[in-house]
Amino acid sequence: MRELFDVRLSDSEHPMSRADLADAMAEADILVPTITDVIDAPLLGGAGPRLKLIANYGAGIDHIDVSTARQRGILVSNTPGVLTEDTADMTMALILSTARRMGEGIAQMQSEGWSGWAPEALLGMRLRGKRLGILGMGRIGQALASRARAFGMSVHYHNRRRLHEGLEAPLEATFWDSLDQMLARVDVLSVNAPHTPATFHLLNARRLKLLKRTAIVVNTSRGEVIDENALTRMLRAGDLAGAGLDVYERGRGVNPRLRDLPNVVLLPHMGSATREARLEMGERVLVNMRTFADGHRPPDQVVPSML
Template sequence: MSYRKPKVLVTRKLPDIIETRMMELFDCALNLDDRAMSKDELIAAAAETDVLVPTVTDRIDRDVIAAAGERLKLIASFGTGVDHIDFPSAKKRGIMVTNTPDVLTEDTADMTMALLLAVPRRLVEGERLVRSGAWTGWSPTGMLGHRIWGKRLGIIGMGRIGTAVARRARGFGVSIHYHNRNRVAPETEEALEATYWSSLDQMIAHMDIISVNCPHTPATFHLLNGRRLALMKPHAYVVNTSRGEVIDEDALVKALTQGRIGGVGLDVFENEPKINPKLLKAENAVLLPHMGSATIEGRVAMGEKVIINIKTFVDGHNPPDRVIETMF
């Protein structure tokens, strides 16, 4: 691979500036019409390329990796999450995996904060009311929601994004609580005035808002299940900008439609792009099309990381964003 341009296949349309640079550096096959590739197409592509650049919606499973033969050496994923890649199979075949961490933290935290405001204050409901023509003017009891000032926010997953959410929420007078695999540094807790809960169940039972910011791994699948949702206060809200699989969506829909929680703000779904019809009908659900990281700046930064990872690998060095087993 050192004496020729590596064959790089990109599964989806990327920003023009990134595709142009890739074409300059690599023997690059692009997906200009941005049509999602089928499993058969991914299998065929894996067998004919040196570097595969999938996105988080491409399932790079055991069958795709098995079809790769000896040629595929790097899966340079365009995205932070790697739960769409069968990492054990890739490792067994000697295929390195990289991702694009750190560049989406602020964008995702912004979107989380937007949902934290939108759901309790019923912003989307109000917007729909105005557009419908049914709004008759201000009244003392019209469109009453809940203030977030003084409320308790429970963050599940106090990594980069969870910490960025906490920083923003502090500015709105929200008290910060968190549950994490490991307790954060004392200086971080002090700066955020954050309270650590070793018991997720106990934290959930005391919170007014739950924000899901942990990655999807086997250990976090349905972490917020029916039993834990039943612990929530009836006026409490759930916001998820992480991965849909972290929440048992069927249990969430039941809790929502039965009035056992106050509302939800979701940017991700368990079976996306399919959405539970009951969620679509729920007035107290703000639903977004997985757009938490959808900024021009973020997408370009992701592409630049992909290029650096590929170039570093091709030059015989260890890519800066290599995924390791302990991330799972």
């Protein structure tokens, strides 16, 4: 960025304060936020006349009021695609670690609580032959499906639209128009849907109760898609076998009751945390910035149909 533009950088790993964001937006032509920078209507209302592009460093854009930005003539771009493989890897890792109770095993070893091998100790779920339900069959959902097939799982999915046959057939994936019907039949549920008004608490208490008591839930997408309190109650009551979570409904505010549950694997939003992904994200931001500066539409511009 320094080679191409006149840049002011935040060198801290911590989120910018609201005041710092407001100051930056009052002066900049382009703002490059991350997912921890909430760009809402009041902040956009105070943006300077020069601000014409918000080039988000990341794929998710639910922290940006895209509609208000659009009304003010400010374009928004993101970095789609570059996180697909890494997030799918992490999702599969969470499925494995939750199904095989690795979190409990690690805790035993770290606390020196292991008393040795026993026939019924830490019995988990075999993945081969089990049904994986994918909620949201975009790039990451499809990448996860290919991994699950390698583990011998059958793939089922619910999506706003059914995949084209050319994408669906190689995955041997079964489309369910009814989310409720799919939930009742799967052994593992992976949430790979974005957070939108339509997906907020899509997995509410009623829908979570449709899952088998032996099922596990994994979420590497957006925490707001699941009613976290309802999920916690079911896990505590033994109405679900386990959960693997990389995202949370209240961001960093993880439900303390979740932390105490042995059948839950919690990660600190690290689904895309590889060196390769971070570099590719930066490269996509630069492409969007440079294309915009040259007077053209950014290739990764967010349009209303995506929301």
